Amino acid sequence: METKLRHGWAVFLASVVLVxxxxxxxxxxxxxxxxxxxxxxxxxxxxxxxxxVAAELRPDNVEPIPARKIDVIRPLPLREERPGVxxxxxxxxxxxxxxxMSFRVPLGQDRRPRLxxxxxxxxxxxxxxxxxxxxxITFADDNGERRVVDLPAP
Numbered sequence: 001m002e003t004k005l006r007h008g009w010a011v012f013l014a015s016v017v018l019v020x021x022x023x024x025x026x027x028x029x030x031x032x033x034x035x036x037x038x039x040x041x042x043x044x045x046x047x048x049x050x051x052x053v054a055a056e057l058r059p060d061n062v063e064p065i066p067a068r069k070i071d072v073i074r075p076l077p078l079r080e081e082r083p084g085v086x087x088x089x090x091x092x093x094x095x096x097x098x099x100x101m102s103f104r105v106p107l108g109q110d111r112r113p114r115l116x117x118x119x120x121x122x123x124x125x126x127x128x129x130x131x132x133x134x135x136x137i138t139f140a141d142d143n144g145e146r147r148v149v150d151l152p153a154p
Contacts, residue, residue, distance in 0.1 A: 033135055033154055035124075042122040042135070042154065050139040050147065052118035057153060059125075059133035067120040075114045130154065 029048035036043060044055055044067075051074075055067040084104040091097035120137070133153045140146045 029139065029149065031137070031149065031151060033151055035130075035154055040124055042124055044120040044122070044135060044137060044151075046118045046137065046139070047115045048118070048139055049114060049116065050141040051116045052120050052137055053140040053146070054136075054138040055120035055122065056136050057122050057124070057133065058136055059128060059153065062125070062133075064136075065122055065125065067122050069121045071119045073117045075116065 029046045032045045034043055035041070042057055044052070046052055051072040052070055055070065056064045058064045086102040086104070088100045088102075089097055090100075118139075122135075131153060135151045135153050137149045137151070138146055139149070
C-alpha cells in the first residue's frame with residue numbers, strides 16, 4: 001500500500017512539473033474586420049501576442065490602400081510569482097488545536113502569450129466594390145519577426 005502511495009505521488013509530481021514547464025502553443029490571431037456605419041472606413045481589430053504593424057486593403061485591379069491609423073493597446077506586465085510560506089491553526093476547546101503549514105513554490109514562468117489589442121483603420125475609396133480583394137495584415141513581435149495574414153475583404 002505504501003509503495004502504491006509513493007508511486008502515485010511521484011506520478012502526480014512529475015505531471016505537475018511537465019505541465020508547468022510546457023510552453024503554450026502559438027495560436028492564430030482573433031481577427032474582426034468590418035465596415036463603419038457610413039460604409040467609408042474598414043476597421044480591423046486583432047487580439048494577438050504581436051501587434052499589427054501594417055494593414056492594407058488590396059482591392060481587385062486597384063492599387064493597395066494602406067491603413068490611415070493603427071492603434072496598439074499593450075497589456076500590463078505579468079505579476080511575478082514568488083515562493084511563499086503560510087502558517088495556520090484551527091481547533092476548539094474539546095478537540096485541541098491543529099497547526100498547519102503550507103509552502104508555495106512557483107514551478108516555472110507563465111508562458112501564455114499576452115494578448116495585445118490592435119486596431120487598424122483604412123479609408124475606403126468612393127468606388128470600392130464590397131467583397132473584392134483581400135485585407136493584408138502584418139504583425140511583428142518584439143524581435144522584429146514578421147507574420148502576414150490575409151483575409152477576404154468585406
